Amino acid sequence: MGKDKLRKFAEIGTFPNVYQLDAGMENKGRWAERHFGNTNPVVLELACGKGEYSVNMAKLFPEKNFIGIDYKGNRIWRGAKTALEEQISNVAFLRIQIEDILSYFSEGEIAEIWITFPDPQPQLSREKKRLTADRFLDNYKRILKEEGVVNLKTDNDGLYEYTVNKLKERNEPILASTTDLYHDELLDDVLSIKTYYEKKYLLVSKNINYLKWIFR
Known part of the structure; x- marks a missing residue:
């Protein structure tokens, strides 16, 4: 691991808005109260990378709490540091494997989920690792409130098609869909937020x- 990555890993260990591994379990079922000090809805960004979505949504919606989740601490560092520098108090970060999410959130605790440009895991042998495979969808359903929404943004056409087919197979209601967001009437202030990788794809x-x- 390079010196810069080591520095970032060490630094996030001192950040009050970052929880790593077991440290976040103590907030299960009480994230709004224990970390944010309020009763506002909690929104998750999965595979958050540098946290662009979490940070920018927190700016747009001060009446909500946001938690970015990723396992790569050197990426989380950027979003967490920006939030601290700009004093954005309604966003936090959790460094865990997403398959362990049930250990950190209780049933019905989450209002909304964003999955932003996850690894598409294109090999058939890695289907179970896709963040929209059945085991992940089952977990999302458990932690979401009734009528809680899930959003997926991806440049990968295969993952998009896989997810559409999976939702149809499960008989889950699709509320909106497009294969060309930036030329679609769906585009709004939230969907216009661009991640580091998204900017590269658009170029x-x-x-x-x-x-x-x-979920039904």
Whole structure:
């Protein structure tokens, strides 16, 4: 690991807005109260990377709490540091494996989930690792409130098609979908937030897919 990554890993260990591994379990069922000090809705960004979505949504919606989740601490560092520098108090970060999410959140605790440009895991042998595979969808359903919404943004057409087919197979209601977000009427202030990788994709005119659904 390079010196810069080591520095960032060490630094996030001192950040009051970052929880790593077991440290976040103590907030299970009480994230709004224990970390944010309020009763506002909690929104998750999964595979948050540098945390652009979490930070920018926190700015747009001060009446909500946001938690970015990723396992790569050197990426989380950027979003967490920006939030501290700009005194954005309604966003936090959790460094865990997403498959362990049930250990950190209680049933019905989460109001909304964003999955932003996750690894598409294109190999068939890695289907179970896709963040929209059945085991992940089952977990999201458990921690979401009734009528809680899930959003997926991805440049990967295969993952988008896989997710659409999976939701249809499960009979889950799709609320919105597009294979070309930036040329669609769905585009708004929230969907216009761009991640580091999304900016790179748009520079080469790659289409961006978007999907929004709820669970029955």
